[in-house]
Amino acid sequence: MEFSIKSGSPEKQRSACVVVGVYESRKLTLAAELLDKAADGYISGIVRRGDMEGKSGSTLLLQNVPGTLCERVLLVGLGKEKNFREKEFTTAIRNTVKTLNETGAFDASIFLTELPVKKRSIGWRIRQATMVAFDATYKFDQFKSKKDEVRRPLRKLTLAVERRNELTLAEEALAQGLAIAEGMAMTKTLGNLPANICHPTYLAERAQAMAKEFNLGCEILERADMEKLGMHSLLSVSQGSRQPPKLIVLSYKGAKASDKPIVLVGKGVTFDTGGISLKPGAEMDEMKYDMCGAASVLGTMQAVARMALPINLTIVVPATENMPDGMATRPGDIVTSMSGQTIEILNTDAEGRLILCDALTYAERFEPDTVIDVATLTGACVVALGHIATGLFSNKDALARDLLDAGDESYDRAWHMPLWDDYQELLKSPFADMGNIGGRWGGSITAACFLSRFTKKYEWAHLDIAGTAWKSGADKGATGRPVPLLTHYLMQRAGKLN
Ligand code: BES
Ligand code: MN
Ligand code: ZN
Numbered sequence: 001m002e003f004s005i006k007s008g009s010p011e012k013q014r015s016a017c018v019v020v021g022v023y024e025s026r027k028l029t030l031a032a033e034l035l036d037k038a039a040d041g042y043i044s045g046i047v048r049r050g051d052m053e054g055k056s057g058s059t060l061l062l063q064n065v066p067g068t069l070c071e072r073v074l075l076v077g078l079g080k081e082k083n084f085r086e087k088e089f090t091t092a093i094r095n096t097v098k099t100l101n102e103t104g105a106f107d108a109s110i111f112l113t114e115l116p117v118k119k120r121s122i123g124w125r126i127r128q129a130t131m132v133a134f135d136a137t138y139k140f141d142q143f144k145s146k147k148d149e150v151r152r153p154l155r156k157l158t159l160a161v162e163r164r165n166e167l168t169l170a171e172e173a174l175a176q177g178l179a180i181a182e183g184m185a186m187t188k189t190l191g192n193l194p195a196n197i198c199h200p201t202y203l204a205e206r207a208q209a210m211a212k213e214f215n216l217g218c219e220i221l222e223r224a225d226m227e228k229l230g231m232h233s234l235l236s237v238s239q240g241s242r243q244p245p246k247l248i249v250l251s252y253k254g255a256k257a258s259d260k261p262i263v264l265v266g267k268g269v270t271f272d273t274g275g276i277s278l279k280p281g282a283e284m285d286e287m288k289y290d291m292c293g294a295a296s297v298l299g300t301m302q303a304v305a306r307m308a309l310p311i312n313l314t315i316v317v318p319a320t321e322n323m324p325d326g327m328a329t330r331p332g333d334i335v336t337s338m339s340g341q342t343i344e345i346l347n348t349d350a351e352g353r354l355i356l357c358d359a360l361t362y363a364e365r366f367e368p369d370t371v372i373d374v375a376t377l378t379g380a381c382v383v384a385l386g387h388i389a390t391g392l393f394s395n396k397d398a399l400a401r402d403l404l405d406a407g408d409e410s411y412d413r414a415w416h417m418p419l420w421d422d423y424q425e426l427l428k429s430p431f432a433d434m435g436n437i438g439g440r441w442g443g444s445i446t447a448a449c450f451l452s453r454f455t456k457k458y459e460w461a462h463l464d465i466a467g468t469a470w471k472s473g474a475d476k477g478a479t480g481r482p483v484p485l486l487t488h489y490l491m492q493r494a495g496k497l498n
Contacts, residue, residue, distance in 0.1 A: 001137060002156045003130055003178060005170045006109065007163060010068075011038035015158065016105035017072040019096050021112050022047060023081040024054040031111035031160070032075070038067035043075070054078060056088055059099045072105055076112065086411050089117045089125070090132045097136040100154045107156035114162050122166050123173040123498045128411065129159055130177025131184070131484065138185055140192045140477060169498060176307055176496070180410075180487045183303030184480030190295035191470060191478025195271035195288040200319035203268055203294060204246040207317070210298065211250055214305035221247035231358040233337040234318050237351045240275060240328025241321040247359065248294075248317040250301055251366075254310045254494075260369035261312035262493065264301075264486065265359045267352045267375035268294030268319035275322045275348030276330055283472070290352070292469035292478060293374040294319060300486040307487075309494040314366050318355040322348070334432045338362065339454055344432035352377045353447055354436060357454040364457050370399060371455060372489075374463045374482065380443025382467035389415040390482050391464035393448035399461050403489055409497070410484035414463065423449050 010018050010031045020032040026047045028036060036043040042065055046052055052060040056079030065073045076096055079088050092112050100108050113122075113129050120128075137154070141147045161170045190198060190206070204220045211218035223244055226235055231247075238245035248268070251261065269290040273279060279287065294317040301315050329335075333345045335354075338361040345354065352375050363371050381391040390407070392414040394400035400416050407414040426438035426446050434453065438446025448462050468481045491497045 001134065001154060003174055004156070004158050005126065005161060005167060005174055006158050007161050007167060010035050010109070010111050012069060013109045014069045015107050015109045016070065017074050017100060017103065017108040018068065018070045019074045019076060019108055019110045019112060021076050021078045021092060021115060022052055022054040023078050023084070024056070025080070026054055027081060029115060031114060035065065035068060035073060039065050040067060042066055052077065056091060057095060059095060061099070061103060072103065074099060084115065085118060086120070089115065090128060090411065093129045093132045094136045097133045097154065101137070101150045104152050106152060106154065107158070108154060109158040109160060111160045113159045121498060122161060123169055124409070126159055126161070126170045126173035127177040130174050131181045133157055134178065134181035135184060135480065138188060140189060176491065179303045179306035180484055182306065183299035183487065184483045186302055187292070187295040187299030187483050188478040188480045190298065191289050191292045195321070198288070198291065199243045199270045199321065200246040200268065201244065203270065203291065203317065203319045204248050207248045207250055207298065210302060214252070214302070216301070216305065217251035219249040221249070229338055229362070230336065231338045232335045233343055234320065234355045234358040236329045236333065236335045236345060237322050237354050238320040240325035241323040243270070243321050245318070245320040247362070248319060249314065251314040252301060252305050253312050254308060255312050259312050261314045261366050262490065263314045263316060263363045263366055263368040263371045264297040265316045265356060265363060265371065265373040266294035266297035267291070267356055267373070267377065268317045269351060269355065270319060270321050272322045272349070272351065273324055275351060276324050276328050277347045277349040278324055279349060286470070286472065289470045289478060290376050291319065292376050292465060295478070296374050296465070296469070296481070296483050296486065299480065299483045300490070303483065303487045304490055307491070307496070309490055309496060311490060311494045313490065316359050316363055318359040320355055322351045337454070341434065341453065342432040344429040344435045346435045347437045350436045350447070353450045356451055360451065360454040368458050371458050371460045372463065372486070373451065374465060374486070376466045376469050377464045378444040378447045378466055381464040384444055385415055385467055387467045387471070389413050390468045390485070391415065391417050391444050392461060393417050393419045394461035395419065395452060395455060396459040399459050402492065403461055403485065406489035406492060407485045410488040412481050412484035414482070414485060417445060417448070419445070419448055419452060
């Protein structure tokens with residue numbers, strides 16, 4: 001789909017469809033009023049007769065509205081004006097795109113982007129509208145022999161701004177929104193791909209392809225390289241799998257070489273059976289999503305490269321399967337991590353931390369400004385925060401603050417969880433420096449505490465996306481989160497957010 005920005009009045013648009021909003025209790029938005037004037041009260045008549053009451057989620061398609069130059073007008077219900085916030089705004093945009101795809105219109109001019117959203121700038125509205133509209137057309141049907149074709153798909157979307165002097169800013173926000181949306185789409189597709197296709201080698205190949213396309217530095221470490229580096233914790237997870245592990249490194253240089261890079265580390269368990277501590281069978285298929293951390297840092301890298309942000313960014317992806325096998329790690333096995341700390345593996349299903357700890361130690365060599373890891377790490381995080389907020393942990397409050405703000409700005413929200421020393425004792429082991437699990441309670445916190453033992457040399461944050469990276473049920477699939485949060489954080493760091 002093609003996107004563009006325009007300023008102008010709705011009655012003068014020659015597009016196949018003009019989209020305007022109606023608030024609940026039948027109040028017309030400014031653009032709807034302009035159309036209504038040109039149409040001599042045609043729209044207010046419809047609203048008065050009760051055919052469009054402005055309820056959030058409702059739409060009404062009109063043909064040949066008098067006094068206008070467009071073929072159709074789509075009225076979109078917005079809910080109560082005083083409650084019109086982020087959620088209502090994005091819902092209206094999503095509904096619009098879904099509805100337009102069911103009409104014959106090939107192009108449309110959307111005036112909803114002119115609507116005020118409390119505390120949000122024009123840049124925000126355009127960026128969000130672009131992201132949501134693009135995302136609303138996402139499909140993952142490459143394995144369906146018979147595809148659900150949209151008969152007359154929307155090809156061109158024009159987003160309206162009120163004033164001409166907003167055009168430049170809006171154009172920039174549009175480009176950002178598209179870069180983020182495309183990053184999210186890649187993240188979703190990698191997440192949705194089954195584990196027999198999306199294995200560590202596949203992820204490495206995708207990274208190499210990205211490196212070529214965007215001129216990134218790329219290094220793939222093989223099992224032998226990991227052995228040399230002493231990554232025995234990571235290797236212990238891989239040893240029960242026929243698929244070779246990979247440690248993928250991509251680096252983007254948008255700033256001067258002396259600027260320390262921000263490093264993103266993404267958990268890339270392409271399938272998590274639990275290993276010898278085997279998971280129960282129900283819904284085990286969903287463990288193909290256990291590489292969504294990896295997918296999100298790859299998607300973020302793509303968005304950053306597309307936006308050409310003036311920062312240095314490196315991503316590190318430890319990629320492996322977690323399988324049960326004659327060679328697999330046994331509960332009670334003790335391994336030495338790259339950091340030299342020893343770990344008693346009490347539960348082979350707590351594998352994410354085992355691969356991340358070595359990747360986090362490896363990250364030291366980039367002399368990072370900041371390190372953020374992203375992982376579908378614990379079921380306990382889903383118990384704590386559900387599917388709404390990502391769990392956020394950090395050894396630096398200012399960094400936590402910045403990430404919370406980025407989550408709020410992108411409407412991809414996180415919640416700050418504690419990382420107090422009091423929790424550290426739960427990781428005690430009688431035989432090694434630590435165990436890899438902390439017992440029944442506070443599981444997302446003890447997992448973060450485990451990681452914190454490997455991140456003492458830099459400012460670090462950890463995002464537990466177990467509840468937010470994918471959806472189960474009817475619209476099952478990867479969500480593309482937290483690409484919006486991460487890209488907004490990086491845009492902020494680059495001074496490119498307005
Ligand atoms: N990948 C899982 C976490 C997970 C579970 C994400 C369910 C989403 C939904 C992770 O590797 C895992 O198995 N964690 C264990 C840790 C436990 C053994 C301490 C968990 O959360 O049960
Ligand atoms: Mn696991
Ligand atoms: Zn896992």
